[in-house]
Amino acid sequence: MSESTGTATPDRPADLPAQSPPVDPAVTASLKEKPRAGGLSFWQGDGGEGAKRNLGLIGVLVVLVVIGAATRWDLYSNPDWVWGNTLTILKLASVVGVVTVGMTFVIIGGGIDLSVGAIVALAGVWATTLATQSYGAGGMIFTAIVVGTAVGVVNGVLISYGRLVAFIATLAMMVAARGLAAQISGKQTQVSNNSFINGIASTDVLGIPLLVYILAAVVAAGWVLLNRTTFGRRTVAVGGNPEAARLAGINVRRHTLLLYALSGLCCGIAAIMLTAQANSAQAAMANLYELDAIAAAIIGGTLLSGGRGTIVGSLLGVLIFSTITNLFAINGLSTEAQNMVKGGIIVGAVLIQQVQFRSVTQFFGRQKATTSG
Amino acid sequence: MSTESTPSGDSPLVEAPADTVAGEVVLRLTDVVKTFPGVRALDGVQLEVRAGEVHCLLGQNGAGKSTLIKVLAGVHRPDSGQVQWRGEPAHFANPQAAMRAGIATIYQELDLVEDLSVAENAFLGHEPKVAGFVRRGHMARRTREILSRLGHGEIPPGRMVRALPAAGKQVVSMARALSHEARLIIMDEPSAVLAHDEVDNLFRIIRELTAQGIAVIYISHRMEEIREIGDRVTVLKDGRTTAANLPARETPTRDLVARMTGRNIEYVFPDRPTAPAAAADLLRVEGLSRTGEFADVSLSVRPGEIVGIAGLVGSGRSELLETIYGARRAESGTVRMGGRPLRPGSVGAAVRAGMGMAPEERKSQALLLGEPIHRNVTLATFTRYARLGFTNAGRERAEAERIADELQLRPNDVRRAVRTLSGGNQQKVVVGRWLLGDTRLLLLDEPTRGVDVGARAELYRVIRGLAAQGVGVLLVSSEVPEVLGLADRVLVMREGRMVREAPAGELDENTVLDLVMAGSLMEGAPA
Numbered sequence: 001m002s003e004s005t006g007t008a009t010p011d012r013p014a015d016l017p018a019q020s021p022p023v024d025p026a027v028t029a030s031l032k033e034k035p036r037a038g039g040l041s042f043w044q045g046d047g048g049e050g051a052k053r054n055l056g057l058i059g060v061l062v063v064l065v066v067i068g069a070a071t072r073w074d075l076y077s078n079p080d081w082v083w084g085n086t087l088t089i090l091k092l093a094s095v096v097g098v099v100t101v102g103m104t105f106v107i108i109g110g111g112i113d114l115s116v117g118a119i120v121a122l123a124g125v126w127a128t129t130l131a132t133q134s135y136g137a138g139g140m141i142f143t144a145i146v147v148g149t150a151v152g153v154v155n156g157v158l159i160s161y162g163r164l165v166a167f168i169a170t171l172a173m174m175v176a177a178r179g180l181a182a183q184i185s186g187k188q189t190q191v192s193n194n195s196f197i198n199g200i201a202s203t204d205v206l207g208i209p210l211l212v213y214i215l216a217a218v219v220a221a222g223w224v225l226l227n228r229t230t231f232g233r234r235t236v237a238v239g240g241n242p243e244a245a246r247l248a249g250i251n252v253r254r255h256t257l258l259l260y261a262l263s264g265l266c267c268g269i270a271a272i273m274l275t276a277q278a279n280s281a282q283a284a285m286a287n288l289y290e291l292d293a294i295a296a297a298i299i300g301g302t303l304l305s306g307g308r309g310t311i312v313g314s315l316l317g318v319l320i321f322s323t324i325t326n327l328f329a330i331n332g333l334s335t336e337a338q339n340m341v342k343g344g345i346i347v348g349a350v351l352i353q354q355v356q357f358r359s360v361t362q363f364f365g366r367q368k369a370t371t372s373g
Numbered sequence: 374m375s376t377e378s379t380p381s382g383d384s385p386l387v388e389a390p391a392d393t394v395a396g397e398v399v400l401r402l403t404d405v406v407k408t409f410p411g412v413r414a415l416d417g418v419q420l421e422v423r424a425g426e427v428h429c430l431l432g433q434n435g436a437g438k439s440t441l442i443k444v445l446a447g448v449h450r451p452d453s454g455q456v457q458w459r460g461e462p463a464h465f466a467n468p469q470a471a472m473r474a475g476i477a478t479i480y481q482e483l484d485l486v487e488d489l490s491v492a493e494n495a496f497l498g499h500e501p502k503v504a505g506f507v508r509r510g511h512m513a514r515r516t517r518e519i520l521s522r523l524g525h526g527e528i529p530p531g532r533m534v535r536a537l538p539a540a541g542k543q544v545v546s547m548a549r550a551l552s553h554e555a556r557l558i559i560m561d562e563p564s565a566v567l568a569h570d571e572v573d574n575l576f577r578i579i580r581e582l583t584a585q586g587i588a589v590i591y592i593s594h595r596m597e598e599i600r601e602i603g604d605r606v607t608v609l610k611d612g613r614t615t616a617a618n619l620p621a622r623e624t625p626t627r628d629l630v631a632r633m634t635g636r637n638i639e640y641v642f643p644d645r646p647t648a649p650a651a652a653a654d655l656l657r658v659e660g661l662s663r664t665g666e667f668a669d670v671s672l673s674v675r676p677g678e679i680v681g682i683a684g685l686v687g688s689g690r691s692e693l694l695e696t697i698y699g700a701r702r703a704e705s706g707t708v709r710m711g712g713r714p715l716r717p718g719s720v721g722a723a724v725r726a727g728m729g730m731a732p733e734e735r736k737s738q739a740l741l742l743g744e745p746i747h748r749n750v751t752l753a754t755f756t757r758y759a760r761l762g763f764t765n766a767g768r769e770r771a772e773a774e775r776i777a778d779e780l781q782l783r784p785n786d787v788r789r790a791v792r793t794l795s796g797g798n799q800q801k802v803v804v805g806r807w808l809l810g811d812t813r814l815l816l817l818d819e820p821t822r823g824v825d826v827g828a829r830a831e832l833y834r835v836i837r838g839l840a841a842q843g844v845g846v847l848l849v850s851s852e853v854p855e856v857l858g859l860a861d862r863v864l865v866m867r868e869g870r871m872v873r874e875a876p877a878g879e880l881d882e883n884t885v886l887d888l889v890m891a892g893s894l895m896e897g898a899p900a
């Protein structure tokens with residue numbers, strides 16, 4: 001770029017008067033008549049950023065599968081085994097996946113829910129007391145869902161109307177709900193005698209476990225809710241800028257309450273699924289699910305400060321985690337090593353996404369500049 | 374650099390403003406280019422700034438002014454072109470580097486840490502330390518010194534920034550710039566958040582700075598300010614320098630506007646209809662009070678009427694508007710819309726009754742910065758287009774596009790994130806939000822803050838048009854001419870009380886200023 005000769009002051013010798021006559025705008029303009037690039041490129045615009053990030057996550061999944069195939073080719077060479085293993089991974093992901101959908105909403109809405117594991121346990125235990133079991137499968141499912149949602153509502157009331165910090169309120173609930181679960185169960189494992197409930201985990205439909213359908217349904221519902229409804233729109237607004245949302249007429253408190261209720265509802269559903277898998281429930285079940293769910297959401301690109309996130313990303317986050325678990329299991333490695341790797345993955349995924357997104361944007365920005373200039 | 378700055382003597386300074394431009398060139402930009410994905414924000418900028426001068430940057434919204442100063446401040450790296458700082462090529466890798474080199478910046482969007490104190494903000498990143506410990510006492514004392522130099526000794530250095538009004542925050546930003554030993558201070562629309570007397574104060578400070586040989590780059594959309602404080606003007610259009618170093622006082626406004634826009638735009642207010650229809654009150658406020666903010670305020674707005682509130686920052690105008698809107702709860706008094714009392718402290722009730730408010734601070738109170746423009750424009754109305762809770766994306770996009778055209782939003786692509794818009798265009802999004810839907814009463818708090826001349830005329834036309842359709846407007850503005858030019862009726866507010874009400878035609882600028890200022894001496898108290 002060296003067309004500056006005709007322009008105003010920069011190249012004026014120092015001995016000229018400081019105040020040169022104004023440049024003729026026509027002259028300056030004609031020197032640099034270039035159209036300014038307008039419009040958007042494909043990766044921008046509506047949700048494009050999220051879509052790109054999800055592509056990266058799929059890449060990570062592919063890498064994990066390749067590692068699995070490389071380390072256990074003996075297994076992977078058998079297509080039937082691969083199909084079965086895929087279903088195992090999906091089944092493994094199903095319960096945490098359902099919890100993560102609720103968590104994603106809470107985090108996009110600017111909050112956090114540390115009590116999800118405890119809510120799953122409480123709902124599971126409450127649904128499997130002898131009294132509840134006497135009402136049959138319907139009674140058990142109803143109980144789990146109502147208990148989960150009710151605890152979520154309590155969280156929501158404490159946070160939005162009691163003005164407690166979400167972290168503190170749900171931390172307290174995490175302790176309290178497990179305590180209540182232990183109290184109800186008398187610290188015993190409560191066996192489920194209901195064959196319908198137990199069947200949820202063992203039934204296959206068209207060769208695919210029912211649990212996977214439940215996950216798919218919850219994810220689909222979550223996607224529609226976030227992307228196609230006013231509820232989802234409010235969630236993004238409330239998390240992105242609560243004051244702006246309030247001044248635009250959105251009832252921020254009520255919405256916050258609903259978000260925690262939604263998370264509780266997901267926990268209730270997860271409680272049934274987990275009880276079905278174990279044919280029992282106990283106060284210690286769903287241990288550390290809050291960490292798995294939060295980690296999955298974050299890996300999936302949900303902003304911890306709120307206002308941004310995708311359901312698909314969260315699902316991919318969960319799948320990445322269960323694929324790692326599976327990878328370690330088929331190689332006969334310890335859970336300790338596995339947890340260390342998971343920790344590394346959380347950090348790595350977030351770092352890679354940041355760097356990759358920035359550099360790609362810059363790269364395209366440059367290219368645009370050079371082609372148009 | 375060979376400029377040996379011969380103070381006067383041989384250079385014929387006839388056409389230069391007498392008191393300026395004697396200093397050596399401290400900053401020179403040549404052919405600076407900066408692109409963002411899809412936008413050439415800077416496309417060959419030339420700029421020359423001398424020590425001790427106030428160099429004004431003029432340009433329409435989105436012309437690249439803020440981008441340019443972010444390049445100087447080390448926030449953005451230019452793609453190409455040279456920056457010469459005090460005779461040497463400079464590459465500021467980050468804002469700290471620019472600050473260390475002596476360039477301090479007051480950004481258009483204030484960048485204070487709300488939960489830190491005034492002193493901590495002023496010295497953020499370069500706290501006076503001894504053996505690793507911050508010298509808090511020393512820091513507080515220096516802050517107090519700087520604040521009183523800024524004419525605001527009354528701001529306690531220990532106060533949380535969150536608790537300050539917008540103008541107070543502006544002062545803290547200024548204090549931060551002064552806490553560095555800066556040789557160049559860049560101010561991006563500093564006056565946008567200031568009231569009339571505050572602007573005078575700002576100019577006094579700027580004159581002090583330039584007298585010490587400090588250079589100032591000053592950005593504003595208000596022509597009269599540039600006349601008053603500026604020495605030379607550089608005009609940007611579409612990221613390019615279209616004129617450099619024009620004398621700030623002599624260049625006719627028509628020329629400047631033509632260079633900015635390529636068109637001739639008159640800065641005019643639309644005609645007001647001769648007699649606003651005498652209808653029943655749309656809004657009726659009676660005896661509204663909030664301790665420490667305003668007391669016993671009564672006012673009314675009729676359909677199709679524009680009522681302007683004039684007053685200083687801190688006179689309680691914004692608080693009054695927010696209380697009418699339900700964003701703050703009144704301690705006493707009532708708000709009636711169309712005769713029906715509104716539930717106090719409920720924005721939802723106000724919006725359902727047909728009120729809309731464009732708040733004072735766009736970034737913190739109005740925008741979802743990461744979301745696309747169309748989502749921001751429809752933030753208050755998306756439920757109206759929805760059916761059974763499902764949003765209607767197509768309709769929303771179409772409505773947003775209509776608003777974008779009407780307000781000449783640039784760039785005009787509504788899928789862009791609001792974050793990437795220039796300040797003035799963001800403001801248009803905030804106001805545009807309420808042009809949708811069936812708003813019956815519009816509360817506008819500083820609606821033209823940071824909006825350029827052309828778009829401002831457009832905005833006035835739109836507001837007048839709404840009134841013609843029967844919408845009532847309650848307008849707060851620090852610019853007295855705006856209140857007088859746009860409103861039908863004017864209320865003057867001072868220290869939380871209404872002191873005068875009159876048709877706009879019966880008031881002139883000086884009368885209003887006298888009324889507004891009359892009591893303001895009380896505040897400062899003896900030094």
Ligand SMILES: Nc1ncnc2c1ncn2[C@@H]1O[C@H](COP(=O)(O)OP(=O)(O)OP(=O)(O)O)[C@@H](O)[C@H]1O
Nearest residue numbers: 409414434435436437438439440793794795796797
């Ligand atoms: N981070 C960004 N990403 C993409 N585009 C950007 C970004 N920042 C600015 N732009 C674009 O660059 C152009 C120049 O913006 P800039 O903020 O410099 O304007 P300005 O002259 O300061 O306007 P105003 O008077 O409204 O403040 C605009 O088209 C804007 O949309």
Ligand SMILES: [Mg+2]
Nearest residue numbers: 439481795796
């Ligand atoms: Mg700007």
